[in-house]
Structures are given as structure tokens and as C-alpha cells.
């Protein structure tokens with residue numbers, strides 16, 4: 001099952017639909033119990049609850065209410081709980097009373113040594129950066145931070161991380177995940193989802209694939225397959241100045257799927273010396289049949305490159321356009337008009353700005369969705385968080401948080417293009433191919449890096465191990481060929 005993410009409005013509607021559960025305060029009690037249990041588990045795993053110090057930073061809304069009730073539960077377990085009220089007159093009255101009854105204290109500032117700090121400043125009702133009074137409290141916090149619902153200062157729907165904002169070690173959320181948990185994943189830490197009885201929700205805004213789904217869908221040859229039946233991919237990449245892009249892109253395509261990979265361009269000798277199994281030609285016209293093209297990495301933007309881009313986009317097979325191909329496409333959007341098969345564009349932020357005609361801006365989710373709909377194509381926006389939008393407005397955007405930033409290295413985009421293009425040739429839809437490629441790319445980066453910086457060549461070399469890991473996550477039964 002994919003993991004779904006929702007907007008604050010969808011969360012509020014789901015909460016309202018529970019009726020009595022909301023109005024009786026039962027939802028808040030469940031949420032607070034979840035927060036208390038997660039903090040207590042941390043205390044237990046680091047020496048126990050009794051006598052340990054937990055600080056609450058409490059805002060003016062129900063997010064602060066969650067923190068206060070959670071503090072009351074912790075105080076009853078022998079934890080020394082103190083709360084800074086950012087807006088004392090508006091602190092949740094019942095929550096504050098519960099904290100006081102349990103022996104928790106209200107303080108002006110948190111003690112210097114704490115075992116955990118609970119961020120109950122704002123949740124889905126927040127807007128803009130952390131205000132100064134809250135920022136001052138967090139500036140001196142060194143203990144692990146447990147955010148209630150969302151790290152405060154992060155927008156629930158767009159994941160925009162305002163400055164200042166809380167950076168959490170753990171985020172405890174309720175019912176369903178919010179968009180920000182994926183879009184601002186590096187600031188949320190480990191996200192724990194507490195069931196408060198909202199049930200299953202439809203209409204996700206954002207979705208991510210799990211490792212086992214990627215592994216289950218990964219194409220592998222079956223008994224009746226030969227080198228042609230699995231989808232032949234053609235790579236039109238590299239130039240005399242950047243031959244390496246052709247090598248990396250072709251290498252990733254070879255490692256992604258079995259079958260046959262063609263290379264058409266000026267770096268044929270370099271490609272062959274590294275990968276003798278590739279079928280090389282000078283141009284796409286001379287390449288022979290393919291089921292998908294990859295065009296653009298390290299390609300140049302001269303007339304010859306434009307002519308090749310034109311040829312490839314005129315073909316009636318899926319095409320992935322990357323890098324210099326995108327720069328040329330931005331100047332010649334009419335090349336998309338006559339497309340009959342699917343198109344996948346894979347821009348980084350700069351290429352995205354060229355295609356969109358304006359800078360990416362902070363709301364990456366809205367931007368990628370708008371561009372995909374406007375151009376009628378699938379767009380994969382690169383970065384630590386990859387976002388993939390198809391042209392239909394009704395489908396959720398697919399997101400992938402890389403989990404680390406090791407892939408921020410030259411040439412790693414060429415590798416991504418090779419992966420996604422090979423999957424396109426295998427018959428995966430552009431959205432699925434992009435989602436699967438993004439995940440295997442980030443797993444390969446983690447494996448290849450092994451806690452030290454890596455270059456794109458090592459990323460490429462780690463692709464088989466990454467695919468193995470994802471397929472094993474799917475279980476042995478699907479590994480049958």
C-alpha cells in the first residue's frame with residue numbers, strides 16, 4: 001500500500017466527521033496519550049521515566065492542549081514536567097489544569113538540562129515562522145525534540161520550512177500523515193502515526209511508494225523473455241565535451257532492466273569501453289527500434305542537438321527529456337504539441353524555472369502540479385525530495401524523500417534518467433517509472449555512500465544492490481522469475 005499524505009483542511013474535515021469524538025475531547029486525549037507514550041518510550045530506552053526532566057513549549061491552540069495533556073500523563077509516571085506558556089491567557093484551560101493536577105509546573109524558562117522537549121507551539125493551525133518568544137526558547141534546547149503533529153514553523157500543506165522553525169528528532173502525528181511530513185521530511189525526524197479513530201481517508205494530496213511496492217513492480221525477465229521483449233531503451237546523451245553523461249546514463253539503463261540498451265551519439269567509444277554490451281550508433285535515426293528514448297544529459301544545446309531532440313520527440317514511443325534537452329524544450333515548447341506517446345521531464349530547480357518561465361518558489365508541490373498540467377506531461381522535480389506529477393489534476397503527486405543527501409553529486413541526475421528511461425521502455429507508466437527510479441536512486445546512493453561521499457560512478461555501481469534490497473523487501477514470493 002502506498003503511504004498517503006493530506007492537507008490540513010482534509011484532516012480537519014475528517015476530525016469534524018467524528019462528531020462526538022471531537023467535541024467530547026476524546027480525539028485530543030488519544031493524541032496526547034500517543035505523544036506521552038512516545039516520549040516515555042524514549043525516556044525508558046535511555047534510563048527510565050522516574051525523575052527525568054521533560055519541557056513543554058506550549059502555544060495558544062489545541063496543539064498546545066495536546067502537549068499539556070501529554071505532560072500531565074508523563075508527570076503521573078514520575079517525570080518532572082515543566083511548561084513554558086507562550087501565551088498564558090490562551091493556553092488550553094483543561095490541559096493546563098490537568099498538568100497542574102498531576103504535579104507539572106509552569107515556568108518562565110526551561111531548565112538548562114532536559115531529557116526531552118515537546119514542541120506544542122502550533123500544529124495544523126500554524127502560519128508563518130516560529131514567533132520570537134518560541135524561537136528564543138528553542139535556541140537553547142539541546143535535548144531531543146518531540147514535535148506534536150508538526151514541527152512548528154513548517155507549513156502543513158506546502159512543507160515550506162520558515163525561518164526560524166523547529167527541527168524535530170521525532171514528530172508524533174494523528175490519524176493521517178500531513179503533506180509536510182514528506183515535503184519537509186528532514187525537519188520532522190522519525191514520524192510516528194497515532195491512530196485516533198479517524199478511519200481511512202480518500203483524496204490524498206500526496207503519496208509515496210513503499211520499498212516493497214517498488215520491489216514488487218520492478219521488471220525482471222521471465223521464462224519466455226528474450227533481449228527484445230522486455231523493452232529496448234535508447235539513450236541520446238553525451239557530447240564531445242560531456243561524454244561522461246552518456247556513459248552514466250547508459251550504464252544506469254543497463255543496470256535497471258535486463259534486455260537491450262542502445263546508445264546513439266558521439267560518446268559511443270567511451271560507452272563501449274565501459275559497457276561492451278551496448279549497441280552503439282551515431283544518431284537516433286540509425287539506432288534501430290526502441291520502446292522508449294532518453295534524451296538530453298550532457299547533450300549540448302546546438303543546432304545538431306536540437307535536431308536530435310526533434311527526431312526523438314517525433315517518435316511514437318515514450319520519451320524522457322532531461323538536462324540540456326529541457327533547456328531546448330523551454331525555448332521550443334511546440335515540440336511537445338505533436339507528441340502522441342507519454343513524455344517525462346526530469347528538471348532540477350534551474351531547469352524547472354526555464355520550463356515554467358518563473359523561479360520554482362517555495363511551494364514545490366503546487367509548482368510541479370501546475371507545470372505538469374500546463375504542459376500535459378509528467379514532471380519529476382529533482383532534489384532531496386523528489387516530486388512527480390502527472391498531467392491529470394485528480395491524481396496525487398508522488399513524493400520521495402531520499403533519506404540522505406549523498407546523491408547531491410555531479411552526474412547523479414544522468415543516472416536517474418537512465419533508470420527512469422529503462423523503466424519507461426519496460427512499459428511502466430511515466431509516473432510509476434519516475435517513482436520507482438527515484439526510490440532505487442536514493443537507496444543506491446545510501447548503499448554506495450556507506451557514510452562517505454560518493455561520486456556518480458559509485459552510485460551507478462550500487463544500483464544492483466539497491467534493486468536486490470527493494471525486491472527482498474517485497475518478499476521471496478515475488479522474486480520468482
Ligand SMILES: NC(=O)C1=CN([C@@H]2O[C@H](COP(=O)(O)OP(=O)(O)OC[C@H]3O[C@@H](n4cnc5c(N)ncnc54)[C@H](OP(=O)(O)O)[C@@H]3O)[C@@H](O)[C@H]2O)[C@@H](O)CC1
Pocket residue numbers: 015022027028029031032059060061062063064066121122123124125126127128129130131134148149150153174196
Ligand atoms: N481538532 C482535533 O480534533 C484535534 C486536534 N489536535 C491538535 O490540534 C492542533 C490544531 O489546533 P488549532 O486548530 O487550535 O491550531 P494550532 O495548530 O494549535 O495553532 C493555532 C494557534 O497558534 C497560533 N499561531 C499560529 N501561527 C503561529 C506561529 N507561527 N507561531 C506561534 N503561534 C502561532 C494562533 O494564534 P494567533 O495567530 O491567533 O496568535 C492560534 O491560536 C493539531 O495540530 C493537533 O495538534 C489533536 O488534539 C487531535 C484532535
Ligand SMILES: Nc1ncnc2c1ncn2[C@@H]1O[C@H](COP(=O)(O)OP(=O)(O)O)[C@@H](O)[C@H]1O
Pocket residue numbers: 323348381382383384385386402404405406407408409410411412413414415416441
Ligand atoms: N540534497 C539532495 N539529496 C538527495 N538527492 C539529491 C539532492 N540534490 C539532488 N539530488 C538528486 O541528485 C540528482 C541530481 O541531478 P542533477 O541536478 O540533474 O545532476 P547532474 O546534472 O549533475 O546529473 C537528482 O536525482 C536529484 O534528485
Ligand SMILES: [K+]
Pocket residue numbers: 063119120121122123147148149150151152
Ligand atoms: K508542534
